[in-house]
Amino acid sequence: MKWSFSSHKAFRRCQRQWFFRNVIANACAKDPLRREAHRLSKLLTVWSWRGRIVDSVLSESVIPQLACGKEIPVDLALQHARRLFEEQRAQGLSGSRASNGASVGFVEVANGLGLTDETFAKAWKDIEISIRSFYGNKPLIDDIAQARRVVTQRPLSFNYDGAAVCAVPDVICFYDGRPPFIIDWKVNTAPIHDFWLQLATYAIALTRCNPHRDWPPLPVGMDPTAVRLAEVQLLANSTRGHTVTDDDVDEITDLIYWSFDEMRLACCGKPDARVLQAQDFLTAYDPSSCRTCAFQKLCSGGGEL
């Protein structure tokens, strides 16, 4: 069973949602419920979708070019974002599939809440502000440009007491003779939450996973406390640097253990989709979690189609 920061948060927020997303969702299963859970798991709220567009543009176009010593002009980056925005918006509203077969869908449409042009206009404005905010962050751009190697959206995995821990930082910069630098973008309107725990988990994952082939060698004996961490709040135009101590590493690994143990116990030891029932998992404590939940249909149907 996999453990990630997002699955940990999902489990805390709503065990049943976690069950639908992490245990039974399967695109290839014969059971229609499992296929439906898979389809719903791919739905996004407009607000998470706009963040994903920013991620795509920065991680797939802007950063790789920057790492090669080239810079895509901001207008070109915005054009690329606009193309993705329009294409995915149309797919999401019509329920069609993208040219690469990936489905795009909105939770709001699935839940019957509807989406207005005003909402999309606000989403686009946020995307534009976020991309411009990145281009205005010269110290960060310099940090990326100076790196010997830059990787984006790279899954890092390691085992911890039976948990397959998985982390996907937005950007990892490797340097000669300097510890790596992990960057994570956030597109939050009111960024009061601190993502230290998520970034610290990335630092632990980076130092505990098997080094990937395309990475330069890490400094000998490097531990998570040496890794530089930055949470970049693009909408708020602020960069929060985070640090990790040895005690923090102990606490976070304990948290991973306990969190994973709770998930395992909730599944009676094994996440077997053929045996487990939605009713065995607690629903959310806070009803606002249900508002943006893609699995409302399955949840209110008691885990049945």
Place this chain on the structure above:
Amino acid sequence: MSYLQTNVFRIANLGQLKSRYKLYRIDGLLPDSDNYYRNVQIINRKVSFRLRNPALVILADGEPHLVLRDDAQEPESPFQLIGTTAYFRSTGQTLDLDYEHPTETTAPICQRFLQFALTGALQSAPGLWQPSAGESFYGRQPVMSRNGVDVFRGFSVRVILLGGNAIGLCVDVSHKYVSSHPLPARPSKADFRRLKGTRRVYRYGSQWYDIKLHEHSGLTIVQHLVPDGKVGNISLRDYVLRNAQKPLPPELLKLDPDGAALFYMTGRDDVKAAVAQLCYPVFETEHPRVQRLHGATILPPGMRRSLLVGFARKHLLGLSFCGFKLQVDSDPVQIAKQRFMEPDLLFGNSRVYSVRGTQKAVHIGLDELGRTRLTALFDKAVGTYATRPLERQYIVWPRLEPHRRRARPPTPDASPPRVTPTEIR
């Protein structure tokens, strides 16, 4: 005749209290659904918070209905609940509420409306503070200060239904343990991680209330800006100094300009900022610093009664709300002692002991009952009533992980730990 003393005060002038209520049918909330009772609690709490008016879900003809006072605004609809969405549809009915002669249906409405009004009136009573909705009202001066802990004495006031749907006020004494010293003015972000999610009393001038710390703003109280009506955005420090009730207490005049601004969430799910220097740690009764003090707060019955009678006379008698002046009896309700005869006891071998003179039973006096009962249990000629072998027994034991270094961190919002049944054969 001897009487039992209670801590319930009868309201003497309920006939003068008038209000009207309106009804909304709730679509989307099914009484037989999994989360029905949780969702009812959510509606009662959240609608009350948002409308600043009492709200109550009742069943009328088997259908859930929302009850609001007739002066309340329209409730937000659709309304998100756990696993469903509720829609409030007005029935167009506005009904009178008779507090003096409530019916079975209207008694809970009277109770809810009265509790809401009473709490609101006590919240503005000088010299009292309430940490959060539903909690007791405390005096501002601690009754005891030891080991850096201030002990505040308070009184809970609950509107309760008495026999025959009459309404009374149940008053009791409680204590709250608050640190004598506030948080450091400048907690670092690393320090804050240990404070996150903990409760603090926020002393915002003369307004004191509980807050749950949510996040460190990363800014000082001079840097963090908050909107202040027509003035626009001003620093948190200026906001506090402008808006706290005058005269300002000395601690507000000594705010560290480099002190931290912390975030907390309100009952309406709004994010607000607090000055770290005005946040006082709260201790639970099991906290090591409180354990000894806790014994001193367990009051003898006579003292407890005299305190709550004093509170009722000082704060409840004459309390005004909704154009109504509360009249409560100056002494709590007394109940005539009711006696009952001890029933006969049947043991093994059909032996019956009786203090009421039942025929064919062994007659004993009431003063012999306890001793006889114990002796009979171990008497081979009598013994226990049931002599079958014990059924299989289970012990429920939390799963332990001895190799772990740390205790499990407290997670108030997490699900209760699962336990593994272990069979004893």
